[in-house]
Amino acid sequence: MTTTDTDSTAAKSPTGEELLSVTGLVKHFPIRRGVLQRQTGAVQAVDGLDFTVTKGETFSLVGESGCGKTTTGRLLTRLLEPTAGKIVFEGRDITHMSEGKIRPLRKDVQMIFQDPYGSLNPRHTVGKIVGAPYKLQHVKTEGGTKKAVQELLELVGLSPEHYNRYPHEFSGGQRQRIGIARTLALRPKLIVADEPVSALDVSIQAQVVNLLEDLQNEFDLTYVMIAHDLSVVRHVSDRVAVMYLGKIVEIADRVDLYETPMHPYTLALLSAVPIPDTKRRARQERIRLQGDVPSPINPPPACRFHTRCWKAQDICKTVEPPLLQLAPGHQTACHFPENQPGGDAPKTGTAG
Amino acid sequence: MTEPQDLVTPQDTVQRIERGEAFLDVRDLKVHFPTDDGVVKSVDGISFRLERGKTLGIVGESGSGKSVTSLSIMGLHKAGTARISGEVFLDGQDLISASREEVRKLRGKRMAMIFQDPLSAMHPFYTVGHQIIEAYQVHNDVSKQVARKHAVAMLDRVGIPQPDKRVDAYPHQFSGGMRQRAMIAMALSCDPDLLIADEPTTALDVTVQAQILDLIRDLQREFNSAVIIITHDLGVVAELADDIQVMYAGRAIEYSTAEDIFDRPQHPYTWGLLGSMPRIDRERSDRLIPIKGTPPSLINVPPGCPFNPRCNYAHLNGGLSETERPELLDIGNGHQVACHLTPELRKQSWETDIKPKL
Numbered sequence: 001m002t003t004t005d006t007d008s009t010a011a012k013s014p015t016g017e018e019l020l021s022v023t024g025l026v027k028h029f030p031i032r033r034g035v036l037q038r039q040t041g042a043v044q045a046v047d048g049l050d051f052t053v054t055k056g057e058t059f060s061l062v063g064e065s066g067c068g069k070t071t072t073g074r075l076l077t078r079l080l081e082p083t084a085g086k087i088v089f090e091g092r093d094i095t096h097m098s099e100g101k102i103r104p105l106r107k108d109v110q111m112i113f114q115d116p117y118g119s120l121n122p123r124h125t126v127g128k129i130v131g132a133p134y135k136l137q138h139v140k141t142e143g144g145t146k147k148a149v150q151e152l153l154e155l156v157g158l159s160p161e162h163y164n165r166y167p168h169e170f171s172g173g174q175r176q177r178i179g180i181a182r183t184l185a186l187r188p189k190l191i192v193a194d195e196p197v198s199a200l201d202v203s204i205q206a207q208v209v210n211l212l213e214d215l216q217n218e219f220d221l222t223y224v225m226i227a228h229d230l231s232v233v234r235h236v237s238d239r240v241a242v243m244y245l246g247k248i249v250e251i252a253d254r255v256d257l258y259e260t261p262m263h264p265y266t267l268a269l270l271s272a273v274p275i276p277d278t279k280r281r282a283r284q285e286r287i288r289l290q291g292d293v294p295s296p297i298n299p300p301p302a303c304r305f306h307t308r309c310w311k312a313q314d315i316c317k318t319v320e321p322p323l324l325q326l327a328p329g330h331q332t333a334c335h336f337p338e339n340q341p342g343g344d345a346p347k348t349g350t351a352g
Numbered sequence: 353m354t355e356p357q358d359l360v361t362p363q364d365t366v367q368r369i370e371r372g373e374a375f376l377d378v379r380d381l382k383v384h385f386p387t388d389d390g391v392v393k394s395v396d397g398i399s400f401r402l403e404r405g406k407t408l409g410i411v412g413e414s415g416s417g418k419s420v421t422s423l424s425i426m427g428l429h430k431a432g433t434a435r436i437s438g439e440v441f442l443d444g445q446d447l448i449s450a451s452r453e454e455v456r457k458l459r460g461k462r463m464a465m466i467f468q469d470p471l472s473a474m475h476p477f478y479t480v481g482h483q484i485i486e487a488y489q490v491h492n493d494v495s496k497q498v499a500r501k502h503a504v505a506m507l508d509r510v511g512i513p514q515p516d517k518r519v520d521a522y523p524h525q526f527s528g529g530m531r532q533r534a535m536i537a538m539a540l541s542c543d544p545d546l547l548i549a550d551e552p553t554t555a556l557d558v559t560v561q562a563q564i565l566d567l568i569r570d571l572q573r574e575f576n577s578a579v580i581i582i583t584h585d586l587g588v589v590a591e592l593a594d595d596i597q598v599m600y601a602g603r604a605i606e607y608s609t610a611e612d613i614f615d616r617p618q619h620p621y622t623w624g625l626l627g628s629m630p631r632i633d634r635e636r637s638d639r640l641i642p643i644k645g646t647p648p649s650l651i652n653v654p655p656g657c658p659f660n661p662r663c664n665y666a667h668l669n670g671g672l673s674e675t676e677r678p679e680l681l682d683i684g685n686g687h688q689v690a691c692h693l694t695p696e697l698r699k700q701s702w703e704t705d706i707k708p709k710l
């Protein structure tokens with residue numbers, strides 16, 4: 001079976017209002033050595049990203065662990081200072097905005113963190129954690145903070161009586177919901193959600209996915225979603241960007257990405273998705289990526305994927321493939337892309 | 353499939369099997385936490401058996417006691433906080449009645465765990481390499497250099513780039529997925545006989561996940577290890593598990609072979625689980641169908657079947673679902689289910705409501 005997508009409302013029109021635009025975004029983490037802490041190199045965590053996010057859409061970032069998704073998220077929310085490039089939010093350049101000026105922005109742009117354990121202060125009650133944004137931003141709520149917090153807890157499927165409990169008393173999944181409740185407190189415009197449902201079991205995952213969708217429709221929220229579960233990404237996203245080693249290798253709307261992936265890495269990713277069907281155990285055809293995962297300290301030149309790509313030619317090692325639009329709304333950075341318009345019959349990653 | 357039987361210590365195994373025990377034999381395990389609000393019955397009587405070379409998948413509701421179960425097998429609950437009862441035999445040795453010191457000695461080589469939360473398993477002040485080296489030296493009488501070489505090799509096997517350099521990094525310098533891989537390297541470094549993997553691939557993308565699952569399979573093939581894999585990714589259990597236990601509110605509510613659980617599931621909660629996940633191999637639906645309601649409180653577990661407030665079939669059992677807790681019963685071929693539905697109603701619901709939608 002292939003990933004046929006009959007949903008016609010799938011991709012939102014790209015003519016929508018631009019909320020966020022990123023150009024040439026770079027983040028290098030210096031590596032320091034010795035007593036003098038001299039810089040001896042840099043982790044090129046994010047190395048030149050270009051993309052825009054439209055108001056009301058869900059834009060997802062997927063890619064190998066360590067490819068820079070969380071770093072990108074932290075740059076967008078300005079929890080990290082960009083090394084280079086430009087971030088424009090609602091028409092304002094926020095790339096290097098000072099802490100004082102950025103304060104109102106912190107209300108508009110929120111982040112749901114990847115690690116539901118590390119991101120909750122263990123000494124604070126759930127009430128204090130979820131209510132903290134109101135306090136930080138001096139926001140008054142009708143009926144007081146406690147009532148507002150209890151409503152938020154219910155919204156994310158927790159019970160209001162959890163108000164006085166501590167994070168360690170909750171399971172991983174429950175803690176993630178606490179984090180989501182906190183994020184929603186200030187009704188942000190843009191939510192960067194770093195693996196928001198990966199710690200949740202599927203029954204709650206479906207509730208949270210539906211919840212995020214409902215909140216999006218109700219408050220015209222925009223999401224930048226970071227996730228590794230490609231089944232979930234397919235369900236929630238309007239557009240998807242695939243990252244590899246600090247760069248975007250493919251951007252497409254959902255249907256195109258899953259049905260006609262162009263970048264070899266995207267094909268490999270899609271083929272590795274475990275299918276919940278024991279009958280496929282023996283015959284799932286996977287593209288097994290060869291070679292070591294390269295280091296972002298010393299990434300391969302030109303096409304960064306060439307050390308593991310089965311299609312690599314000499315040019316891939318010398319000339320960096322630019323991110324080009326090869327079909328409407330479908331950009332790929334590859335010298336020898338698959339599924340080009342007018343090419344052979346479509347190849348999909350999911351073994352059919 | 354041919355099993356490398358010669359790797360099993362024959363004497364122990366014979367005695368064990370004569371006593372009717374499995375390699376890992378969990379009997380009526382209960383873990384309760386007394387709290388200010390009341391007793392949290394995190395695990396409330398679960399039993400299962402696992403042989404060497406086999407994989408058990410544990411799936412279930414968030415907060416249903418999966419991690420608590422594995423922590424109690426590993427003897428990792430803080431003294432005094434948990435009330436543990438029941439028996440856990442590992443190759444004939446009861447871990448529940450053993451002293452903490454005895455259980456500590458078993459960790460690493462006899463049994464190891466990949467934790468759901470990588471940060472809790474790693475010390476922030478020591479380098480990743482230091483921690484793997486230390487764990488390795490506890491069970492292997494080798495020099496520091498040899499242990500370091502082994503640590504680098506393990507980091508390489510789990511796909512950490514430039515392992516000879518990254519071995520000296522601190523946990524916070526790794527990405528989420530790299531931390532998880534480093535922890536997996538730590539858990540696998542002594543080739544444990546029993547490996548408990550609690551959400552081992554949650555923070556990982558699929559190509560690395562495939563690599564880690566291969567690694568777990570390799571370990572199992574090479575050392576005939578028993579593996580428990582806890583995950584909410586039904587794709588992962590479909591791929592790895594021989595048997596699957598589905599948990600809800602501290603108990604097993606369904607247990608059978610992976611084939612049965614995916615092709616002929618019998619419990620309404622399992623139906624809900626299978627129905628609520630988006631599937632890349634099926635047409636995209638507009639909206640997911642979640643299981644309604646919220647997970648139960650483990651302090652005041654709903655009377656009767658703990659799933660009844662969320663179950664679409666509770667009204668079909670003449671009030672039994674609300675009053676009597678269903679036992680886990682064998683309905684044939686070792687397929688166990690805890691539900692009051694009659695075989696006829698179950699078959700009818702499965703065939704008309706559920707199967708067509710999966």
Ligand SMILES: Nc1ncnc2c1ncn2[C@@H]1O[C@H](COP(=O)(O)OP(=O)(O)OP(=O)(O)O)[C@@H](O)[C@H]1O
Nearest residue numbers: 169170171172173385394414415416417418419420
């Ligand atoms: N130390 C503790 N004190 C009180 N309650 C606890 C403690 N540890 C765990 N619990 C409770 O026990 C229950 C089971 O927790 P556990 O971590 O085993 O869940 P889980 O099945 O692993 O869930 P998840 O899928 O979210 O990881 C939860 O309701 C949790 O709140």
Ligand SMILES: Nc1ncnc2c1ncn2[C@@H]1O[C@H](COP(=O)(O)OP(=O)(O)OP(=O)(O)O)[C@@H](O)[C@H]1O
Nearest residue numbers: 029045065066067068069070071525526527528529
């Ligand atoms: N504070 C830091 N100092 C040095 N290196 C860092 C720091 N934070 C991240 N890195 C490095 O930057 C790279 C990208 O990390 P990032 O956390 O963005 O990855 P990711 O795509 O979110 O991965 P995952 O899927 O595993 O969460 C990694 O190589 C990581 O080790």
Ligand code: SF4
Nearest residue numbers: 303306309316334335
């Ligand atoms: S540019 Fe070359 S190496 Fe890179 S992905 Fe395309 S074919 Fe592979």
Ligand code: SF4
Nearest residue numbers: 657660663673691692
């Ligand atoms: S016993 Fe009743 S409430 Fe429980 S799962 Fe069966 S039908 Fe549903």
Ligand SMILES: [Mg+2]
Nearest residue numbers: 069070114528
């Ligand atoms: Mg990350």
Ligand SMILES: [Mg+2]
Nearest residue numbers: 172418419468
């Ligand atoms: Mg758990």
